[in-house]
Amino acid sequence: MLLIIELGFAVATAMVASDRGRGKLAWFTLGLFLGPLALVIAYLTEPLEWKALENGTHKKCxxxxxxxxxxxxxxxxxxxxx
Ligand SMILES: [Zn+2]
Structure with a gap:
């Protein structure tokens, strides 16, 4: 039962992280170990997109x-x- 909850957090964390342009697998693993904490961290990270726009290395089509x-x-x- 606990495993299912952990997997749920891992999947949710991976989805949030990939939304922000980060590696799914790494965050999935993090979610497995940290559970809800990893999800919170993933939510708090700023999207890589913002950084790229700020640095002027990228532009938006x-x-x-x-x-x-x-x-x-x-x-x-x-x-x-x-
Ligand atoms: Zn385009």
Whole structure:
């Protein structure tokens, strides 16, 4: 019974982390060990996307809103030219 609860936390943590551009497997493992605490930590981490925009290494595609490299001339997600 306890194992099912732990697995639930691990899956939820992995989903939140991948939403923020982080590795699913690492956070899944963290969720297994830390349970609810890992989920809270995953929620508190700021998305990698913000950092990339802040540093100016990436920009947001104005067509599909995905993150692309700042120097990119063609969006790698939707294929449109800037
Ligand atoms: Zn795009």
């Amino acid at each position: 104005s067509f599909c809103a995905e993150l692309v490299k700042f120097e990119a001339r063609v969006c790698r997600h939707c294929g449109r030219e800037f």
